[in-house]
Amino acid sequence: MRIAVPNKGRLHEPSMELLERAGLHAVDGADRKLYADTVDPEVSLLFARAADIPEYVSDGAADAGITGLDQVREADPGNVEELLDLEFGRCRLVLAAPEDGDIEAVVDLAGKTVATEFPNVARRYFDEQGVDPDIVEVSGATELTPHVEMADAIIDITSTGTTLKVNRLAVVDEVLSSSVYLFAREDAVDDPKVEQVVMALRSVLSADGKRYLMMNAPEDRLDEVRDVIPGLGGPTVMNVEGETDGDETVAVHAVVDERDVFETINDLKSVGASGILVTEIERLVE
Numbered sequence: 001m002r003i004a005v006p007n008k009g010r011l012h013e014p015s016m017e018l019l020e021r022a023g024l025h026a027v028d029g030a031d032r033k034l035y036a037d038t039v040d041p042e043v044s045l046l047f048a049r050a051a052d053i054p055e056y057v058s059d060g061a062a063d064a065g066i067t068g069l070d071q072v073r074e075a076d077p078g079n080v081e082e083l084l085d086l087e088f089g090r091c092r093l094v095l096a097a098p099e100d101g102d103i104e105a106v107v108d109l110a111g112k113t114v115a116t117e118f119p120n121v122a123r124r125y126f127d128e129q130g131v132d133p134d135i136v137e138v139s140g141a142t143e144l145t146p147h148v149e150m151a152d153a154i155i156d157i158t159s160t161g162t163t164l165k166v167n168r169l170a171v172v173d174e175v176l177s178s179s180v181y182l183f184a185r186e187d188a189v190d191d192p193k194v195e196q197v198v199m200a201l202r203s204v205l206s207a208d209g210k211r212y213l214m215m216n217a218p219e220d221r222l223d224e225v226r227d228v229i230p231g232l233g234g235p236t237v238m239n240v241e242g243e244t245d246g247d248e249t250v251a252v253h254a255v256v257d258e259r260d261v262f263e264t265i266n267d268l269k270s271v272g273a274s275g276i277l278v279t280e281i282e283r284l285v286e
Helices: 012-021 050-059 069-075 119-129 142-148 162-166 192-207 219-228 258-270
Strands: 002-006 035-037 044-048 064-068 080-085 091-098 113-116 134-137 153-158 169-178 180-185 210-218 236-244 247-257 274-280
Touching: 002 012, 002 050, 012 192, 044 050, 050 064, 050 069, 050 080, 050 180, 064 069, 069 080, 069 119, 069 169, 069 180, 080 192, 091 142, 113 119, 113 142, 119 134, 119 153, 119 169, 142 153, 153 162, 153 169, 162 169, 180 192, 210 219, 210 258, 219 247, 219 258, 247 258, 258 274
Parallel strands: 002 044, 002 064, 113 134, 113 153
Antiparallel strands: 035 044, 064 180, 080 180, 091 153, 091 169, 210 247, 210 274, 236 247
8 A cells, every 4th residue: 555645745754744644654764765665564655746636646656645636626537436534734715805905705716817726726715605706827926926916816725824925815704614535446445455545643642642540449439530530431440459538439530631631630639539640642542
């Protein structure tokens, strides 16, 4: 199985880090090669431009790929399936126009011109809106086109909106909310190895923001302990040899959200828990 991964840019490092956390460590100096083996002899990586990855997967050069949803929707290969939102590289594809102009709604663009690096996404969007502007494809500096009279509006990627504000552009509508996805060719989706990769990546994402709590607690206060643990289902309870002040003691293990750890520890202490240990979770298979 071959996975296409962005070869550089803002998506490369997070993609590689996520694969490594999932156990798919690249070997043999991957940073300077077009291909790299991983510690799994059945999985290799192919490094390509983020925009080219959907085509690599569609054509069979790779079985699966990691790139932005905006790139997949723009390529529109037709024979790939989006498998998993990898929850990074979040951005929006927006329709924007000059702040002091007369474009205030999508319908105002009838008969006007829109510049974009995403012509296919733009055409589908305007078809859905029932509006038919001229679409001009550009390869960069899209936000400048309204100011040099190349276009009346643009469809472009924004993360924070700062670039739009600097160029005195206002958002008219959101075209697409995007993040980085794992996707695969339709005839590879049911491959056991693809399913293993999906499970491995999902387990890493599930573990993000979670912590594992271990503690001892008096058995006769177990219901109180359960009440203060905001975990995934009920906690795991095990017997512990020995006694504390004459009372039977049990070991309690639970998974909780990181944001709840501070208050949870204080609440657990108040109901008699002791020896509380908090650890990070690398992967969580649900």
